[in-house]
Amino acid sequence: MLKIVRTHSGNPDFMALVKQLDHYLKIVDGDEHDFYNQYNTIDVLKHCIVAFLNDQPVGCGAFKQFDDNLVEIKRMFTSPEARGKNIASRILNDLEKWAEELHYKASILETGKRQIEAVGFYKKNNYKIIPNFGPYKNIVNSVCFKKDFEK
Template identity: 30%
Template sequence: MELRVVAYDEPDAVKLIDAVQQEYVVRYGDTDATPVDPAEFAPPHGLFLVGYVDGEPVACGGWRVRGEDEAELKRMYVVDSARGRGFARAVLAELERTARVAGRRRLVLETGRKQPEAIALYRSAGYTGIPKFGIYRDDPLSVCLGKDLEDDRGDLRTR
């Protein structure tokens, strides 16, 4: 898979974002209503990636600055036909690397209990439970996770 930095509102990104929103409709009955401004995912305040296989967009994810030293992961997604091939893990690793290079010390995310495969991915990558945040903080289906990023020497950064 080839990962490319793209604008959040670039056509391939929009196609994948629309697909993940439909996934939310199937699982939760509605799209994710979290406010998102495409400019939040533009460097240096954020980043959005699309993964390509044979020229076709198959995976995406991004981060945006949240607070003084954190970044929030958003729109992690892999199309059905490309699942089980390690693409989500590759996107996540690159998002962690680029957030760290941009000076972020911690990544946080909000997902939901009806996405057990996402929760399993994040937990296997070292994410642990954190206090709930965002518009779904009072929703019993909401799950918030976070991870301290390693510095360039491989040491965990401390707050």
């Protein structure tokens, strides 16, 4: 049974999942890892989700305010053994719902072009590619997405 828990970045299960994510990204991002890593600190994230499958933490995600109308989705991860079970979509949908409850209008995010599964995942969840924003503007390996919430 899947349980979705809203929490913050100080949650030990969230921190453990992010550690797994960082290990994976260090391999995928290679020489660019340090650049991306500076934008992925979790010490100030107030809106985090941990997904539990049979009481085991298997996935996480978070958002932070980007501006008055937008949140930025951060730290999305599902452990390898739990992939293919729609857990990431449930996490993402709950993050969007939470942001909408707080009166945000849309979410944006950045992922790496080398993360083929992530790019496909966001497209499947109705995210549209947008021009790279903020620190990712001139980064060739970055692809940015946006999704407007329902009215």
